[in-house]
Amino acid sequence: MATAVSEFEPWLIEKLRSLKTDEGVFGSYISGILEGEDSVDDKKDALEGILSEIVEKDIAQHVGEILEKWESCRPKEEAPKPTADVDAQLAKLLESQALATTTRREYTDEEKKIREAILSQYSQLSDNEEDQEHEEVADSSDLVKNTNVADVAAAARERREQARLEAQKKKEKDKEDREKQKQLKEEKKEKRKTQKGERKR
Template structure:
């Protein structure tokens, strides 16, 4: 079937020139011989058909050589066509594979960029949450802000010296006791403030409800007067 797919343009030109050299009418027999070469499957079938056509124009000793020459030239034309077809197919296959590899590489790069962007957003979110948590802790437990002050006062109670026995234990106890009182006072103040705020909210709520009730009664009185 390779012969039926061959590009007969180049071969047809050669065949017409060869028939002219043999003084065979190429306009009549050129297309006929080309059709036989394309349709017949085996070498023997092609040769028998050509012998039947050209026997009217050629002598026996020359006839067989011309038929073999035509069939050989046709086979070379088919081989060139198949080779060109194969090369084109391979070229397209290589191009398709290259495009596939390029697309895959782009997908990998894009996934990497998305992953990096997600990681950056996650880190930024964690940083904001950590900062918010620190602010909240400072607002709810302000006594922790005095840590440095405590350290300084304790350092005063224990000044650097090679002989710690010179300082009385009473100074240490006083400092620790004073700091404990400050922390307890800070906790108590914070608790009182929360209770005060809660009571104030309740008062505000009752006041709003009282205003609504008065407004409702005033509206009802106005409707009865009508």
Template sequence: MAAPVTDAGEFESWLNDRLDSLEVDREVYGAYILGVLQEDETDEEKGDTLQGILSAFLDEDSLDNVCGEIIRQWTERSARSTSKSDVDVEVQAIASMIEKQAQIVVKQKEVSEESKKRKEALLAQYANITDNEDEAEEEETAGGACVPSGEKSLFKNTNVEEVLNRKKQQRDQARDDSQKKKEQDKMQREKEKLSKQERKDKEKKRTQKGERKR
């Protein structure tokens, strides 16, 4: 598993210092050890290879410790490199997601603008049709006479006022008719009542005359 160049450089610097402390020629063995560590092998296999390289310079007890230390340093730096790479990948993924979301928002905004424009166009078209209908009604009301545009609003107001007046007159007329009908009905009931009373009185008088004759 190869490490990034920067991390390999950091490890190589540490390794060279360690080899110098062990009085091992860094120029000869440093690159060799680094190449072994970069191979796709297990730590145990790497340890065996390192022991074979350094056995000529170290005793058996020191050999195990030094090889273990070299492998630990390499593993730690590789882990930091992997973690850093993962963070970079995650940051890149987040940035990509934010960019996509921004594109979606812009697209939605464009769609909203288009929808707004279509709505405004429809409203303008409807307003134009309504104005044309109003103008036609005004021309019919005026008996075909052309009304100047400056007088249209006044003409409309006059028409509205006339309509309201007619409605008011109709309501007043209906109220008057209703009142007259009530009075007529009342008078009719009074007449019927008087007529009925007169018939009763006449009947009573005839009855009294008949009794006196007997």
């Protein structure tokens, strides 16, 4: 950091003098912002706030020059870490893990009850059909009842019910995720406004 400061500070002093302002006050303030751990966007906002009190036009151009000079003076191993992206990456990682676990999860008690009810209903139906067949064809005891159709229908119903339950859960999770993202956006917006307000004081 020492090399960054030793190269950057003289340049910043000259820059602030060319803007006809007190380099002692504003120079240390600008350096403090640049050395902070905020994201590049937050630093840009803060610099725009300061420069708007010093100059009336070309604020974005001046901010760009200051950030560019600061980056060129920083040692390469001290490259800025994308702090804002860490939260987003962590959220994505947690979501992907949550999705992976839902595909491998155990049935809940409610789902087990539904499954058992469907299976018992169809086993009763096939038992009744077998009884009727035994009454009608008592002599042909070597014929076996084929329950494939009933089994396939039961499995299809179970899959549809399962898919419906999972779709409902996914819908609720998506809604929660959208609410969380909206809330995070609002909090970030409020934080920026508060920081701008404090800097102007």
